[in-house]
Amino acid sequence: MSRRPVAVAASLLTVLTLGAVSACSGSSGSTTASGGSGGTPTVKMMVGGIDKQIYLPYQLAKSLGYYKKYGVDVQLSTEQDGGVGAEAAMASGQVDMAGAWYNHTIEFQAKGKNVEDVVQLSGAPGEREMCTTKSGIHSAADFKGKTLGVTDLGSGTDTLTQFLAAKKDVKTSQYHRIGVGAGSTAIAALQNGKVDCVMTTQPTVAAIQKKGVGASAIDLATTDGATAAMGGAFPAASVLARTEWVDSHKDAVQKVVNALVATMHWINTHSAADIANKLPAAFVSNQLVTKADYIAALDQDKGQFLPDGLMPAGGPKTSLATEKLVGNVKGAVDLSKTFTNDFAIQANKTEGFKTTTTPAGPNG
Secondary structure (H helix, E strand, O other): OOOOOOOOOHHHHHHHOOOOHHHHOOOOHHHHOOOOHHHOOEEEEEEOOOOOHHHHHHHHHHHOOHHHHOOOEEEEEEOOOOOOOHHHHHHOOOOOEEEEEOHHHHHHHHOOOOEEEEEEOEOOOOEEEEEOHHHOOOOHHHOOOOEEEEOOOOOHHHHHHHHHHHHOOOOHHHOEEEEOOOOHHHHHHHHOOOOOEEEEEOOHHHHHHHHOOOEEEEEEOOHHHHHHHHOOOOOOEEEEEEHHHHHHOHHHHHHHHHHHHHHHHHHHOOOHHHHHHHOOHHHHOOOOOOHHHHHHHHHHHHHHEOOOOOOEOOHHHHHHHHHHHOOOOOOOOOHHHOEOOHHHHHHHHHHOOOOOOOEOOOOO
């Protein structure tokens, strides 16, 4: 989910400045998809934590040379700790696209803003509820009286935490939530007894397990795990853009989706080690994990990634149910305006890829 601080060393932040946030300021309407040499459209995309495994396809597409292959110059950037969130930067026009969770489209519509998901990369949040042994937590039913760490209050991990509790009839007044960030700060919160659990992603999960400070109590890291815990596939990592921008830049959008659909097929047909070898060294080996740890973690959670970029059937309805249960959305939502499979269908057709995901209909 976007709004999560990137827990990496300063050197990594240098690597990640693929498209500096400062360069993303101002309107990105007519100057982006019409710019670039030789008529190649330029698209600015901010990712909600580009070094996280749940968001690896965006950088992998660049590493594989797929953006260039499909004729688009994608300038990647990552949201910074304390800075504007990827989805907010997109909604305000600072960037054209956001690498963020699908559920933001529902939240935006509830606020009267038209944002849509143009390609779906995962069918699960990629998160795990990591709890200390002494917490005694084995499911959300055990949340009563506990302190639970989330990336930040109001973030996706916060929404998921409340949803899991509500599913087990545990009220928000019966447990406490605090923001602990990700990476080293989340680990420290567990180590210091500040929280009983943290909801987090790889590679933080692997680091917690390696240090012996916590174990996975709830699996939301794979499509099967999310379906079991949430009652259906939960579409997470995706590409979001303002509907107005999509409608006026369809060629550029199609090229971005072509590149990412090709990347998803590549992920589906290659090993975790192959994937790690294509990513920047600082992503897979840093102060949190070794490369071997990263590969083992990816091998464990690789099932979150969808092979064809299609929104899975039932996914939008699960996401909407989550938003309503925690009170983020109270009015009517037209799910047909929150996502489209059109670009992904065309991408698969153009490349002759076989699709395996049962796509969602207009109403989710």
